[in-house]
Amino acid sequence: MTLDLSTPDLPTPDLPTLGLSTPDLPTSSLPAPNIPTPHLPTSSLSTLNVQTPNIPTSSLPTPNVQTPHLPSGDDRGVAGLPIRLVVAFVVGTAVLGVMLNMVSGVGALTTTELDAHPTPDVVHPGNGTIAVAAVDAAGHAVPDVTVVLSADTAGLAGGKPVVGRTNETGVATLRATPTLSATADQGTLTITVKPPSGQYADRRANADVLVVR
The missing domain is CATH 2.60.40.10 (Immunoglobulins)
Structure with a gap:
């Protein structure tokens, strides 16, 4: 025995169409907003009176600026005199030592x-x-x-x-x-x-x- 498994053909019902239309609004029917501009009178503004303080110059103390004393040529010579004496003493001592060594060497040669x-x-x-x-x-x-x-x-x-x-x-x-x-x-x-x-x-x-x- 053969079974018939085919899909039955069902009829599609007729669905009604919905009519949705966009309403046409006239632009002339909308009133324009009236926003008033505030009026500021210029006469109500007062002028600022800024006064410069008067500072008397006689009340300010005069700065005491001292000019440094730069040594002249004579002063520099006097200041450098001790150093020159020390250098001359050291050099003289070294020369005297060399001379004494030379004299003692000559004496050793004569003995x-x-x-x-x-x-x-x-x-x-x-x-x-x-x-x-x-x-x-x-x-x-x-x-x-x-x-x-x-x-x-x-x-x-x-x-x-x-x-x-x-x-x-x-x-x-x-x-x-x-x-x-x-x-x-x-x-x-x-x-x-x-x-x-x-x-x-x-x-x-x-x-x-x-x-x-």
């Missing part, structure tokens, strides 16, 4: 170095005699030179230095008693010389005397 040569230069503890010759840089003997033998790592009997003076041949004979401590096997004695005048100098170390057991 002759003295040397002391001990004989013998190796001794033993006990009584002995050490001859010390004073010579100049050229090896010439210089008389009247004071020779001092002092203890160093070795000692001297009595604990005092031994002093002598060179003779005409430039030799000083020193009688000394060198000593050594119980634990020392050797030691030294130092020699210094004092030149007789300013033409000699003893600036270098002299030879030592060696003391051995």
